[in-house]
Amino acid sequence: MRDENGWLPATMQAVRFDSVAGTLTLDEVPTPTPDIDEVVVKIVACGICKSDVNRIDGVVRPRMPVYTPGHEAAGVVAAVGERVVRWAPGDRVVMAAGRPCGECATCRGGAGSDGCTDLRMMAIHYDGAWAEYAVTSATSLVAVPDSLPMEQATVLSGAVSTPYGAIDTARLRPAEAVGVWGLGGLGTHLVQLARVCGASPIIALDTRPAARELALMRGADIALDPANTRLESYIKAITKGRGLDVAFDFVGRARSFSQARTVLGDRGRLVVVGTSLDVDEAGPEFALTRNNQTVVAHTGYRVKHLEDLVELVERGRLDVSASISAVLPLSRVAEGLQRMREYDGNLLRLLLRP
Ligand SMILES: [Zn+2]
Numbered sequence: 325m326r327d328e329n330g331w332l333p334a335t336m337q338a339v340r341f342d343s344v345a346g347t348l349t350l351d352e353v354p355t356p357t358p359d360i361d362e363v364v365v366k367i368v369a370c371g372i373c374k375s376d377v378n379r380i381d382g383v384v385r386p387r388m389p390v391y392t393p394g395h396e397a398a399g400v401v402a403a404v405g406e407r408v409v410r411w412a413p414g415d416r417v418v419m420a421a422g423r424p425c426g427e428c429a430t431c432r433g434g435a436g437s438d439g440c441t442d443l444r445m446m447a448i449h450y451d452g453a454w455a456e457y458a459v460t461s462a463t464s465l466v467a468v469p470d471s472l473p474m475e476q477a478t479v480l481s482g483a484v485s486t487p488y489g490a491i492d493t494a495r496l497r498p499a500e501a502v503g504v505w506g507l508g509g510l511g512t513h514l515v516q517l518a519r520v521c522g523a524s525p526i527i528a529l530d531t532r533p534a535a536r537e538l539a540l541m542r543g544a545d546i547a548l549d550p551a552n553t554r555l556e557s558y559i560k561a562i563t564k565g566r567g568l569d570v571a572f573d574f575v576g577r578a579r580s581f582s583q584a585r586t587v588l589g590d591r592g593r594l595v596v597v598g599t600s601l602d603v604d605e606a607g608p609e610f611a612l613t614r615n616n617q618t619v620v621a622h623t624g625y626r627v628k629h630l631e632d633l634v635e636l637v638e639r640g641r642l643d644v645s646a647s648i649s650a651v652l653p654l655s656r657v658a659e660g661l662q663r664m665r666e667y668d669g670n671l672l673r674l675l676l677r678p
């Protein structure tokens with residue numbers, strides 16, 4: 325296809341997951357073309373997220389029988405729809421992992437992705453970006469300055485934006501005491517972002533020594549093993565008796581939830597990040613209504629968060645250069661998945677390059 329926009333090949337390479345057959349293949353498929361409000365992005369890099377692995381491994385059931393995984397992508401605009409004025413071919417962009425439904429009340433009122441109450445998710449409701457090209461809504465893109473490498477931009481849309489969104493949900497203020505349960509990719513970046521936001525002290529908790537070590541390097545003041553029987557008194561001592569102002573639970577199990585709740589101070593906020601919390605298991609949250617405490621569930625992030633992160637990286641406030649473990653060609657996707665399955669403790673962010 326050729327138009328004033330630029331040139332799109334008729335077909336492209338894409339990793340396709342067939343959830344019925346359980347197969348992952350690199351296929352030649354039609355290249356997407358933009359609808360009036362859409363943009364087609366030539367992918368430069370796309371992360372492999374634990375959630376991609378979980379769908380491929382059958383831990384989480386995919387919605388589409390056959391689809392292209394990948395939702396942490398950056399690239400260059402290749403073609404835009406007729407009504408798109410903000411983007412032009414050649415623009416460097418990072419893609420938000422969701423797009424507005426176009427039908428809810430806020431969408432009809434003209435709000436972008438951040439207002440939509442029924443956000444469609446990349447690689448869940450529509451094809452993702454383990455491919456040479458991907459299409460999304462024009463409102464789901466954020467510009468990437470020339471000074472920011474594309475690989476770092478992909479990390480912002482993955483393991484950095486969700487913890488940043490969680491910090492916003494918690495309304496974290498400078499000098500507040502923060503505890504972070506679970507130091508995977510999200511939790512470790514939360515430690516780093518809490519430092520940027522002025523949290524003090526920052527207490528990182530994980531059973532894995534390597535994960536605790538990394539959290540200390542990324543800005544935690546102290547790292548503790550949650551299996552430690554004196555945990556509660558340690559945290560009280562570190563916070564000078566106040567307890568935590570904000571606890572972030574990235575583990576989402578009864579144990580982490582009740583530990584975090586126990587060491588929460590007056591007006592403390594417990595933010596459970598992700599959706600794995602088993603509420604029955606965790607017990608009645610009514611206990612939290614005492615002491616003006618709040619429990620907030622948080623998932624994902626808004627486009628504004630992605631814009632904030634680009635600003636922080638561009639000005640040198642936030643450094644994510646160490647957040648990329650390896651860049652693999654699409655043809656080595658199986659190896660990438662295997663490395664994700666085997667990872668332990670150390671932060672692992674793998675990208676695929678079409
Ligand atoms: Zn992800």
Ligand SMILES: [Zn+2]
Pocket residue numbers: 424425426427428429430431439440441442443
């Ligand atoms: Zn909507």
